[in-house]
Amino acid sequence: MVGKLKRLFMSKKFWKMYRTYLKSEAWQRKRRKVLIRDRYTCQKCGEKDRKLLQVHHKTYDRVFKESLSDLITLCKKCHKLEHNKRRRRRKKRKKKTTATSSGG
Ligand SMILES: [Zn+2]
Numbered sequence: 122m123v124g125k126l127k128r129l130f131m132s133k134k135f136w137k138m139y140r141t142y143l144k145s146e147a148w149q150r151k152r153r154k155v156l157i158r159d160r161y162t163c164q165k166c167g168e169k170d171r172k173l174l175q176v177h178h179k180t181y182d183r184v185f186k187e188s189l190s191d192l193i194t195l196c197k198k199c200h201k202l203e204h205n206k207r208r209r210r211r212k213k214r215k216k217k218t219t220a221t222s223s224g225g
């Protein structure tokens with residue numbers, strides 16, 4: 122990831138740009154290409170309802186200039202799971218082992 126982009130990434134400004142980008146024609150075209158490549162099918166569970174299909178970034182390394190291999194078709198449900206997974210992984214392990222009180 123380019124230094125400038127890395128700094129920008131995850132900042133409020135980034136998400137504003139990202140949201141604007143998602144509305145852009147360039148993204149819409151790319152998104153459609155991914156959907157066609159994946160045959161309008163969720164790559165996790167096989168859902169084919171187009172209303173539920175979304176395009177997920179496997180990596181944000183080339184965000185705004187993604188290659189199609191950076192993107193994957195997921196349904197709404199799997200997409201949510203994918204993001205939850207990521208969030209959970211990022212969480213720091215604060216507590217080690219708190220002594221379990223015996224009894225109770
Ligand atoms: Zn799915």
Ligand SMILES: [Zn+2]
Nearest residue numbers: 176177178200
């Ligand atoms: Zn996603």
